[in-house]
Amino acid sequence: MTDSPDEGRSLWSRVLGVISAIGPPITVVTALLFYFGWARADAQASSMGLDESLFGYAAQDYILISISALYLPLVLLLIVGIIWLALDRWLRRQIDEDRHRTLAAKVAGSAAVVAVVIAAVGLLVAFLQPTRTAIFAPYVMAGGVLVAAWGLRLRRHARAGHAPVLRAEERAVEATLVLSIVTLLLFWGTADYAQAVGRGLAANFEHNVQSLPRAEVYSPKPLGIGADAVTVSDVGTKEQPLYRYDGLRFLVLSGGRFFFLHDGWTTENGTVVVLPDDNSIRVEFSR
Numbered sequence: 001m002t003d004s005p006d007e008g009r010s011l012w013s014r015v016l017g018v019i020s021a022i023g024p025p026i027t028v029v030t031a032l033l034f035y036f037g038w039a040r041a042d043a044q045a046s047s048m049g050l051d052e053s054l055f056g057y058a059a060q061d062y063i064l065i066s067i068s069a070l071y072l073p074l075v076l077l078l079i080v081g082i083i084w085l086a087l088d089r090w091l092r093r094q095i096d097e098d099r100h101r102t103l104a105a106k107v108a109g110s111a112a113v114v115a116v117v118i119a120a121v122g123l124l125v126a127f128l129q130p131t132r133t134a135i136f137a138p139y140v141m142a143g144g145v146l147v148a149a150w151g152l153r154l155r156r157h158a159r160a161g162h163a164p165v166l167r168a169e170e171r172a173v174e175a176t177l178v179l180s181i182v183t184l185l186l187f188w189g190t191a192d193y194a195q196a197v198g199r200g201l202a203a204n205f206e207h208n209v210q211s212l213p214r215a216e217v218y219s220p221k222p223l224g225i226g227a228d229a230v231t232v233s234d235v236g237t238k239e240q241p242l243y244r245y246d247g248l249r250f251l252v253l254s255g256g257r258f259f260f261l262h263d264g265w266t267t268e269n270g271t272v273v274v275l276p277d278d279n280s281i282r283v284e285f286s287r
Contacts, residue, residue: 028183029074030063035187036070036194037062043198047267048205054274056255069197088150095158105158112151119144135196138189142182149178202267205251209265212249217260217275218282219243227271229262250285253277 041062042052057065095104122141205212217223220241225232229247236242251259251272258281260273275281 028186032186032190033063033066033070034059035062036190037064037066039191039194040066040069040198040201043195044201045198047199047202048270048272049267050272054255054257055252055259056257061254066194069194084150088154091154092157095154101158105155108151108154108158110151112148112155115144115147115151119148135192136189138185138192142185142189145178145181145185149174205261206266206270209249209261209263212251212261213285213287215248215250215258215260216284216286217245217248218284219245219280221280223275223281225271225273227262227273229264230273248273250283258283 037057038052041055041057045052045055091104095101119141122137122144126137126141218235220236220243222232222243223245225245227247231246233244233246234241235244247263248260249262249265251261253259256277258273258275258277260275261270262273265271
């Protein structure tokens with residue numbers, strides 16, 4: 001016995017529905033991870049007197065360096081999402097069973113109004129006094145938009161039969177607009193948060209530079225490193241010259257380059273030494 005064409009189309013419709021529901025959130029999260037990694041690296045490099053492009057990070061590098069900083073916020077966001085979903089299902093079940101339908105409609109409408117006011121006030125403050133806006137303000141505004149949209153949908157569900165029913169096209173436009181606004185607010189908040197994290201990492205290097213691995217660089221030719229804390233010793237012979245540079249601290253190896261700080265490095269007066277990762281130098285690391 002074979003499935004009918006209608007059943008086949010119905011199955012494909014459900015599959016496509018699941019893909020369309022899961023796809024956009026995954027795309028948005030991936031884009032946020034990439035953008036967070038880039039913004040964090042750019043802020044950190046700027047605080048250290050460098051340009052982010054010197055590090056030569058690839059797309060996967062940006063995503064990887066963002067996970068450590070976003071791990072806890074993402075876990076909290078998923079927990080809130082699960083609680084929200086459970087609450088939404090419980091309220092809809094109460095409405096479907098005709099329990100407190102009128103009260104649910106009033107509460108949902110009031111929640112939507114309050115959420116819109118909070119989001120509008122946050123946006124107004126962000127434009128009028130951008131320097132005093134809290135770093136998490138865009139996330140509060142995004143939450144306000146989501147709560148407002150959720151409240152309106154719940155109110156519409158509670159007043160089914162007494163309110164005009166939106167067509168599928170109208171619901172799609174509504175969902176697209178809400179998703180677009182929330183995505184823009186998330187990128188805004190991510191930029192602020194990532195820049196704060198990047199500047200914090202640069203300041204952390206300043207206070208803990210002595211905890212970085214010690215590096216000794218050997219080169220057959222003078223490297224001309226100008227940092228006062230870096231000393232050079234001639235450890236070769238006349239036939240085979242060799243120079244050793246001490247006082248360096250290994251920062252990172254990226255884009256085919258070694259990045260070194262030095263003892264006593266600060267964001268104000270420090271020097272970041274960049275050397276190629278090739279056969280022209282030899283590097284020895286120690287604690």
